[in-house]
Amino acid sequence: MGSSSTDLLNVAIQHHRSGRLAEAERVYREILSREPNHADAMQLLGTLADQCGHHQQGVELISRAIQLSPRPLAGWHNNLGEAHRKLKQFGEAEAAYRRAIKTDAKHAGAHNNLGLILHETGRTSEAVRKFERALELQLDFAETHRNLATALHRLGETERALHHLRRAVQIRPSYPKAQHALGLLLHETGDHDGAIEALRQTVSLTPNDADAQHALGIVLHESGRSDEAVTHMQRAVQLRPDMAEAHHDLAGLLRQQKRLNEAIVHFREALRINPHSAGGHANLARALQQNGDLIHATTEFRRALDLDPSLHSAQGALVHALQHQCDWRDLADQTRLTIQSIDSSNLLGQTISPFIGLTLSEPTSTAQQLACAKAWVAQNLAAWQRRAPLFHQPRTPRADGRIVLGYLSADFHQHATADLAAEMFEQHDRERFAVHAYCYGPDDQSPMRQRLLNAFDRYEHIGGLSHEQAARKIAADGVDILIDLKGYTEHARPQIPALRPAPIQVNYLGYPGTMGADFIDYILVDDVIVPASEQPHFTERLVHLPGCYQVNDSRRAVAEQTPSRADCGLPDEGFVFCCFNNNYKLTPAVFDVWMRLLHSIPGSVLWLLEAHRVAADNLRREAESRGVSSDRLVFAPRCPPHQHRARYRLADLFIDTFPVNAHTTASEALAADCPLVTIAGDTFISRVAASLLQALNLPDLICTNLDDYEVRILALSQHPDQLADIRHRLRTARQATNVFDGTHFARNLELAYLTMWKFHQSGEEPQPYVVAS
Numbered sequence: 114m115g116s117s118s119t120d121l122l123n124v125a126i127q128h129h130r131s132g133r134l135a136e137a138e139r140v141y142r143e144i145l146s147r148e149p150n151h152a153d154a155m156q157l158l159g160t161l162a163d164q165c166g167h168h169q170q171g172v173e174l175i176s177r178a179i180q181l182s183p184r185p186l187a188g189w190h191n192n193l194g195e196a197h198r199k200l201k202q203f204g205e206a207e208a209a210y211r212r213a214i215k216t217d218a219k220h221a222g223a224h225n226n227l228g229l230i231l232h233e234t235g236r237t238s239e240a241v242r243k244f245e246r247a248l249e250l251q252l253d254f255a256e257t258h259r260n261l262a263t264a265l266h267r268l269g270e271t272e273r274a275l276h277h278l279r280r281a282v283q284i285r286p287s288y289p290k291a292q293h294a295l296g297l298l299l300h301e302t303g304d305h306d307g308a309i310e311a312l313r314q315t316v317s318l319t320p321n322d323a324d325a326q327h328a329l330g331i332v333l334h335e336s337g338r339s340d341e342a343v344t345h346m347q348r349a350v351q352l353r354p355d356m357a358e359a360h361h362d363l364a365g366l367l368r369q370q371k372r373l374n375e376a377i378v379h380f381r382e383a384l385r386i387n388p389h390s391a392g393g394h395a396n397l398a399r400a401l402q403q404n405g406d407l408i409h410a411t412t413e414f415r416r417a418l419d420l421d422p423s424l425h426s427a428q429g430a431l432v433h434a435l436q437h438q439c440d441w442r443d444l445a446d447q448t449r450l451t452i453q454s455i456d457s458s459n460l461l462g463q464t465i466s467p468f469i470g471l472t473l474s475e476p477t478s479t480a481q482q483l484a485c486a487k488a489w490v491a492q493n494l495a496a497w498q499r500r501a502p503l504f505h506q507p508r509t510p511r512a513d514g515r516i517v518l519g520y521l522s523a524d525f526h527q528h529a530t531a532d533l534a535a536e537m538f539e540q541h542d543r544e545r546f547a548v549h550a551y552c553y554g555p556d557d558q559s560p561m562r563q564r565l566l567n568a569f570d571r572y573e574h575i576g577g578l579s580h581e582q583a584a585r586k587i588a589a590d591g592v593d594i595l596i597d598l599k600g601y602t603e604h605a606r607p608q609i610p611a612l613r614p615a616p617i618q619v620n621y622l623g624y625p626g627t628m629g630a631d632f633i634d635y636i637l638v639d640d641v642i643v644p645a646s647e648q649p650h651f652t653e654r655l656v657h658l659p660g661c662y663q664v665n666d667s668r669r670a671v672a673e674q675t676p677s678r679a680d681c682g683l684p685d686e687g688f689v690f691c692c693f694n695n696n697y698k699l700t701p702a703v704f705d706v707w708m709r710l711l712h713s714i715p716g717s718v719l720w721l722l723e724a725h726r727v728a729a730d731n732l733r734r735e736a737e738s739r740g741v742s743s744d745r746l747v748f749a750p751r752c753p754p755h756q757h758r759a760r761y762r763l764a765d766l767f768i769d770t771f772p773v774n775a776h777t778t779a780s781e782a783l784a785a786d787c788p789l790v791t792i793a794g795d796t797f798i799s800r801v802a803a804s805l806l807q808a809l810n811l812p813d814l815i816c817t818n819l820d821d822y823e824v825r826i827l828a829l830s831q832h833p834d835q836l837a838d839i840r841h842r843l844r845t846a847r848q849a850t851n852v853f854d855g856t857h858f859a860r861n862l863e864l865a866y867l868t869m870w871k872f873h874q875s876g877e878e879p880q881p882y883v884v885a886s
Contacts, residue, residue, distance in 0.1 A: 118144050122154060129161060137161060152182040156189050163196040171196035187217035194226055206230050221251035225260060232264050240264045255285040259294055266298060274298060289318040293325050303496035305336040305581055323353035327362065334366055336579030337606065342366050357386035361393055364400065373404040391421035395430060407438040407727045425454040429465035436474060436697035439731040444701070448475050455485050464489045467601045471626045471798050474700040476772035479650035479796050486629025494611045498632060502613035503588040511591065516870050517547045519592035519615060522623065523554030523604040527561045529777040530598055530623055532754065535561065536666040536855025538568040542863055551575050551587060553606060584612035593617060594866055597633065600624020617869050620653055622664065625776070625798040627651040634879040635869060638662050641804040642797045645881065654879045656865050659886035661808035663801065665780050665853045672759040681760060682747045687716035688830050691764035693749065693778050696728045698770040706823045707768065708739040714830050720764060723748035761785035765836065768826055774802040783809065784853055788839045790826050792816045809846040814839070861886060
């Protein structure tokens with residue numbers, strides 16, 4: 114005698130619960146072959162069909178079962194709702210869930226699922242109430258905690274959302290969707306370490322989840338853990354080769370690590386998948402530019418702007434790329450668009466690099482520079498700023514009474530910053546100050562690197578630490594005054610000072626403008642580069658140092674042997690104008706003056722830095738278009754710094770750029786007794802050379818406009834006696850003043866630090882002040 118339908122149903126249910134779905138289906142169908150109107154078997158077969166992805170079949174079977182049953186259970190209506198929901202038949206699903214609740218008001222699953230429909234259809238507040246009711250009925254319902262968190266997040270109730278996600282993973286630690294959601298929300302709130310922990314749990318539970326691998330890579334990257342981030346991004350693209358975002362983000366990481374060829378491959382793959390990504394084209398352009406392919410970089414920036422003319426970051430980057438290659442054909446138009454972007458009320462949507470905002474060929478005002486910096490901070494650092502300060506107040510004084518200085522930079526190797534500041538680091542008063550370095554740049558094995566290792570009391574390499582880990586280390590080391598030497602220049606990590614690891618934080622030397630951030634208390638300036646009247650356009654308090662703000666090193670290495678003119682490609686005779694500034698500082702207006710000078714002084718040449726072949730070719734073309742033979746332009750290849758400084762002995766006159774002045778190059782020229790003529794503008798970046806000349810008692814070399822500049826240079830180049838007198842005055846001033854004395858500068862700087870510390874210790878807010886020499 115065969116088994117009864119009841120026995121078969123029990124067998125089928127056992128198969129179903131054990132995951133043997135094919136066996137369960139076979140037995141359900143056997144029951145229905147015997148009893149076509151067996152409602153229980155039909156409902157369960159419909160549920161199984163829905164589980165297997167056959168949602169329409171599930172709807173039909175469960176609906177028929179409900180019709181056949183005199184008293185369908187609440188669970189049947191709930192299962193019907195699930196099948197409708199998966200078919201996005203939200204109205205039918207909602208009706209089914211409501212029937213389930215009407216049948217059994219304590220059916221937690223139906224309340225939860227109705228909440229999902231309400232959330233999906235935009236009725237989020239109602240959804241919250243349904244999820245809360247489900248939890249009243251079943252408090253340990255992990256899925257409902259996650260669903261409630263999602264709805265609360267949409268309503269902006271972040272803390273409550275976090276509470277329910279934490280509860281979900283507490284109930285079920287092996288719940289990957291909740292761990293993933295928790296990681297994303299912690300990331301959003303700026304808790305990068307918490308986000309990393311949750312996302313690590315996610316990928317350990319579901320290692321083949323490309324989205325989780327990608328998300329973990331993003332947070333690791335933003336935390337400064339680039340090597341780990343690359344590993345997870347690579348895993349994401351292996352798991353899902355058509356995931357454009359993962360290719361794009363992996364490429365960005367590889368670019369950061371200077372693995373440029375690999376980066377370009379992944380940027381191109383991302384664009385193959387999603388060719389209409391304006392941001393993708395812009396970032397490919399940045400990688401190409403960094404790899405020296407300026408022409409194709411420009412093409413990609415233009416493609417990005419064709420796709421999205423409002424992509425302000427690409428607009429600024431295009432202009433900077435054109436400046437680097439001295440391609441001025443449409444530079445004026447593109448610069449005008451960039452300045453309009455800075456002035457735009459929509460700037461917060463897609464910001465321009467503050468450094469680009471400083472360095473445009475048309476001068477921006479200090480007000481515009483402040484607006485650009487503030488917009489960038491709001492977009493990129495807001496989450497970091499919201500975190501509680503890491504330093505502990507009140508700061509307990511050290512047993513030895515010394516103030517702890519922390520210098521933060523990527524440039525503690527052979528770099529312009531190190532060339533300027535090495536002696537100052539060495540000569541700080543160790544009775545009053547403990548001096549720490551926090552370095553996140555490469556070890557280039559140079560003599561300068563070794564010199565700096567010996568210059569600090571503590572030298573900490575934080576390149577392998579996340580932003581938060583680095584900030585916590587600085588705080589744990591008891592740094593009292595943190596000096597950021599990078600600002601927003603390349604490779605900067607402003608996220609570290611944004612976490613407030615020190616009670617006093619200072620912007621100095623590397624970034625010639627305001628950082629527009631409330632986590633930086635002071636900026637070190639002088640009364641030439643930033644008059645006190647400019648305080649409203651700086652978020653930092655202005656600290657005016659005596660003389661020139663720029664530190665210099667009396668031990669700066671210079672080769673003893675001067676190269677011959679022939680070695681440098683210079684003619685045997687003729688006046689040598691030189692400008693060894695970076696190409697991006699050159700502008701058409703200043704170049705016009707230079708070409709007129711070459712016309713006026715027979716046999717003269719213009720000696721420039723050879724940064725890139727494309728730029729040199731463009732400058733030669735520009736010279737020819739102004740009626741000057743390209744042979745009158747001589748390009749100096751890059752060479753070791755001490756050899757480069759010796760080349761200044763062959764130059765007759767350094768002619769500066771505007772609106773972006775010579776900075777380190779100005780002090781190098783003046784230290785070599787090479788006179789310099791500059792134009793002083795209205796902003797920090799356009800007044801650095803003027804500050805140096807004023808401190809050297811050479812104000813007559815500071816001009817206020819292009820006409821004065823041209824007249825002054827022409828007079829000096831036509832009157833050797835005037836130039837000789839200037840050179841004599843420069844040599845005398847260099848020896849008589851303290852401009853090139855790093856030890857003297859350190860004493861003045863220490864007075865600034867002591868005043869900052871006095872304000873802090875007395876509980877006063879940071880305030881501007883003038884340091885007496």
